[in-house]
């Protein structure tokens with residue numbers, strides 16, 4: 001890509017890097033040919049490997065171990081975009097780091113000369129702390145494209161004070177995501193308060209949320225602060241917001257719009273101070289059309305919607321999730337556990353209507369049978385055939401290929417784990433190889 005004018009001089013690189021030394025974030029300077037020219041100390045500390053030089057190496061080789069640019073390896077390349085727009089571009093990638101694969105928020109800023117030619121780039125890399133791209137004993141885990149898309153959205157919005165709406169089936173991790181939004185925000189030192197809106201009657205909803213004064217109703221023997229008050233300086237997570245009764249929606253809207261509210265039975269107007277994260281598994285837009293959810297409230301909360309994928313759309317993450325979830329309960333019982341290949345195959349071909357919560361429950365049950373620490377298919381109690389017609393397992397080719405690569409048993413075992421005949425398996429393998 002280098003033209004005659006598109007060269008960054010050594011002295012420019014030196015000047016730039018001395019400037020970037022004052023940044024706490026890891027930063028590198030690159031030319032237009034993907035070569036790393038320099039890096040600040042923060043980069044060396046976080047991504048450098050002793051004895052391995054990075055100057056002169058390609059960014060895609062360093063971060064991804066690829067032998068060609070990311071966009072030719074099926075990933076988004078921010079350099080392409082920056083060339084097209086002459087503006088910074090930001091993307092969430094999984095990078096190889098000295099600590100293994102990690103989610104990294106990459107921002108690429110072009111350096112433009114007097115002739116409006118891009119002569120190089122400064123790249124800022126920020127490791128995402130609230131999600132893990134390898135098995136982990138806590139927090140969000142995943143590295144599939146579907147999961148990364150949601151995480152990329154989260155990364156963009158977390159630091160702002162904008163309301164976030166999490167949309168996803170039950171058990172997809174809405175609460176964990178909400179917590180991650182909180183932790184990635186400037187309010188992370190403040191409280192994170194969860195309000196489960198389902199099953200709250202109108203009166204309960206109001207007194208829980210706004211609190212009440214002494215004597216407000218029978219049994220109110222003392223003043224009680226509401227959850228809005230508790231969330232002061234932090235994040236208020238309204239789970240299942242689609243379940244809020246119509247009559248309460250207007251009060252919620254007023255609270256969100258003006259921040260003003262009153263305790264039940266009180267006269268004093270209080271001022272709220274929270275960042276709103278709401279979640280639902282219900283089709284809110286449809287509910288607005290059917291007039292069971294207020295449109296003004298919908299527009300207010302849906303400024304930044306994030307869709308959380310169901311587990312069946314991120315099957316590649318199942319092995320990592322299984323290992324993480326097994327380790328999470330292992331710490332309670334003290335016994336290490338692992339799933340056999342055949343068990344893993346079965347877990348990957350199931351449809352998971354209850355998503356990660358269901359996966360966790362299945363594993364918690366199965367572990368009680370695994371006396372020797374190995375989880376086998378017969379302990380899983382899964383009706384794989386009911387959830388999948390034979391031959392349609394792992395519908396998309398990428399997850400099928402990934403799955404076959406991981407499976408360590410024979411072809412016959414693989415076919416039976418997938419619930420298909422060996423012939424169908426061979427046909428599918430051939431199709432995938434051809435595609």
Ligand SMILES: Nc1ncnc2c1ncn2[C@@H]1O[C@H](COP(=O)(O)OP(=O)(O)OP(=O)(O)O)[C@@H](O)[C@H]1O
Nearest residue numbers: 139140141142169170171172173174175176356357
């Ligand atoms: N990406 C993930 N990595 C690891 N664990 C996860 C992930 N997503 C969810 N979990 C786990 O799955 C379970 C369900 O998650 P969570 O309660 O956040 O789901 P939810 O969408 O809020 O469910 P509901 O809609 O039923 O309230 C929890 O035990 C959570 O820790």
